[in-house]
Amino acid sequence: MNTINRQVLLVSRPQQAASVDNFRLVETPLAPLADGELRVRNHFLSLDPYMRGRMNDAKSYAPPQPLNEVMIGGTAGEVIESRHPDFAVGDRVVGQFGWQEYGTSNGAGLRKVDTSRVPLSAWLGVTGMPGVTAWVGLNRIIKPKAGDTIVVSAASGAVGCVVGQLAKRAGCRAVGIAGGPDKCRYVVDTLGFDACVDYKAGRLVDDLAAATPDGVDGCFENVGGAVLDATMARMNAFGRIAVCGMIAAYDGAAAPLANPALILRSRLTMQGFIVFEHADAWPPALAELAELVATKQLHYRETIAYGLERAPEAFIGMLKGRNFGKQLVQLV
Amino acid sequence: MNTINRQVLLVSRPQQAASVDNFRLVETPLAPLADGELRVRNHFLSLDPYMRGRMNDAKSYAPPQPLNEVMIGGTAGEVIESRHPDFAVGDRVVGQFGWQEYGTSNGAGLRKVDTSRVPLSAWLGVTGMPGVTAWVGLNRIIKPKAGDTIVVSAASGAVGCVVGQLAKRAGCRAVGIAGGPDKCRYVVDTLGFDACVDYKAGRLVDDLAAATPDGVDGCFENVGGAVLDATMARMNAFGRIAVCGMIAAYDGAAAPLANPALILRSRLTMQGFIVFEHADAWPPALAELAELVATKQLHYRETIAYGLERAPEAFIGMLKGRNFGKQLVQLV
Secondary structure: OOEEEEEEOOOOOOOOOOHHHEEEEEEEEEOOOOOOOOEEEEEEEEEEOOOHHHHHOOOOOOOOOOOEEEEOOOEEEEEEEOOOOOOOOOOOEEEEEOOEEEEEEOOOOOOOOOOOOOOOHHHHOOHHHHHHHOOOOOOOHOOOOOOEEEEEEOOOOHHHHHHHHHHOOOOOEHHHHEHHHHHHHHHOOOOOOOOOHHHHHHHHHHHHHOOOOOHHHEEOOOOOOHHHHHOOEEEEEEEEEOOOHHHHHHOOOOOEEEEOHHHHHHOOEEEEEOOOHOHHHHHHHHHHHHHHHHHOOOOOEEEEEOOHHHHHHHHHHHHHOOOOOEEEEEEE | OOOEEEEEEEEEOOOOOHHHHHHEEEEEOOOOOOOOOOOEEEEEEEOOOOHHOOOOOOOOOOOOOOOOOOOOOOOEEEEEOOOOOOOOOEEEEEEEOEEEEEEEOOOOOOOOOOOOOOHHHHOOOOHHHHHHHHHHHHHHOOOOOOOOOOEEOOOOOOOHHHHHHHHHHOOOEEEEEEEHHHHHHHHHHOOOOOOEEEHOOOOOOOOOHHOOOEEEEEEEEEHHHHHHHHHHOEEEEEEEEEEEEOHHHHHOOOOOEOOOOOHOOOOOOEEOOOHHHHHHHHHHHHHHHHHHHHHOOOOEEEEEEEOHHHHHHHHHHHHHOOOOEEEEEEOO
């Protein structure tokens, strides 16, 4: 049994853009388990945009990530040792162990997952926090009706891909916004969106207008900044905007909303939400999403970095949109 | 019987700020009434910020005011001639005759009002469209709970004064934002708000922080721009923002929202609304407001300009905040 745990700590806070220098890899001895504890070998780390906000020492909905502690984050792995009655060696579990190879727990916050029909990594993506995020924003805030046009930014990502596919299943026109022709092609050809606008092509406003001939009824916003401005200008009366992410602002850049008077003119509703505050949505959302994945009706894509030491650069790449689909680190 | 009707037409659209040159006073002959028609002598014109938006040739929730036609607006007056079975000479009526001394109608959209307990002019203000606007934004969007802190901008105005007084009746802390020490004193001393911040004093952010020690749970926004930015920065988790007006943007000025990431961070809901789209709210709102006015439990103030020819300058003054309370034109 391995007695050394490799961990990545946050050792400094970014001034503007996050950098790999904000992190440090350390080795820590593993203590023997106490009664009631179990140990997990993490196989996957989930890298998600919200983590960028936690790196700042700013007032937010959650306390900042403390310095010189293991960087937070969702994890999926396997129980390798247990002195806990509810967990057996071999159980697959999803938890919040952060950026380290081994997690030790009293079981609180750990969730066993069934990997017979849904792969372990998906429980961090489309059948995990990002998938439930999509489900909550779409069903509880946007509340789509058949025939609505729904726009989602970061459309090829772990959240966006679920938003569009669920919108299609609800009879809507699904329009994605993504960066680059490869992602846009994937969003239309594989995910089945009706259209996808490449925001890097330099014609965001015109291309979005062409892709939304009947205007926009629902917007699932992951990005903010110019992307949100373009979508707001297309919104129909009584449109709903679910504010899930503002990645454009995470690195400290100003990302003002150019024309808030549209909220009045088009009688829009904008609502920010955090998926962890919708606890009652998780069971129905996960049941629906897992069934769709198991029956190949919900598609997704992953970008996997291999090895704990690659987590910082993979995370920073994701903030810059270099990932294609859900960004994971596989611990080899 | 007078046979000449004096009217004010919109004759050009503002490029930036509206000016008196956008209007022209004309005299028009009054045609004899047809069967089913009635004629009203208007006593009061209602001047309201929303009219500024109608002067632009821009897509909005309502078509633009056509050029060379009588400027729109609410009116209160008295039936002076009737060939309509439901209206008698002497009836007091509120309608949408616009900026003219006489209105001729088939009765559609006219509403008889009881001036025995509530003065005629109030039916254009606290017991009219502005009062119902306050009632809808507060009760249907902000949904205040006892102990909440509610901030309202343009607090001494026709809408704002009702928002704060209803919020106090609901057990809330009511904080106004207004321009100048006289208005702020009135908001606290006469209207009974807990505090009022003078946005012209140059310490908006600090003064608002001092006036909202427990943060802000509900914001009734009439202004936008820096005023809204300051309030948003004070909002508590799950705060509600009713977007009623964006007077800061009406003259074509850019009024971006500085930090929309707060919508996410504080899980805010922002909702724009138009009172005419809440038809079912009018009867209960007017009944409640009229009773409060009649029993002297709801206070308000009016700024009255005398004579139709003063309407343009009074309107432009109101856009600049020169009015104190509801701005009216009395037709003498």
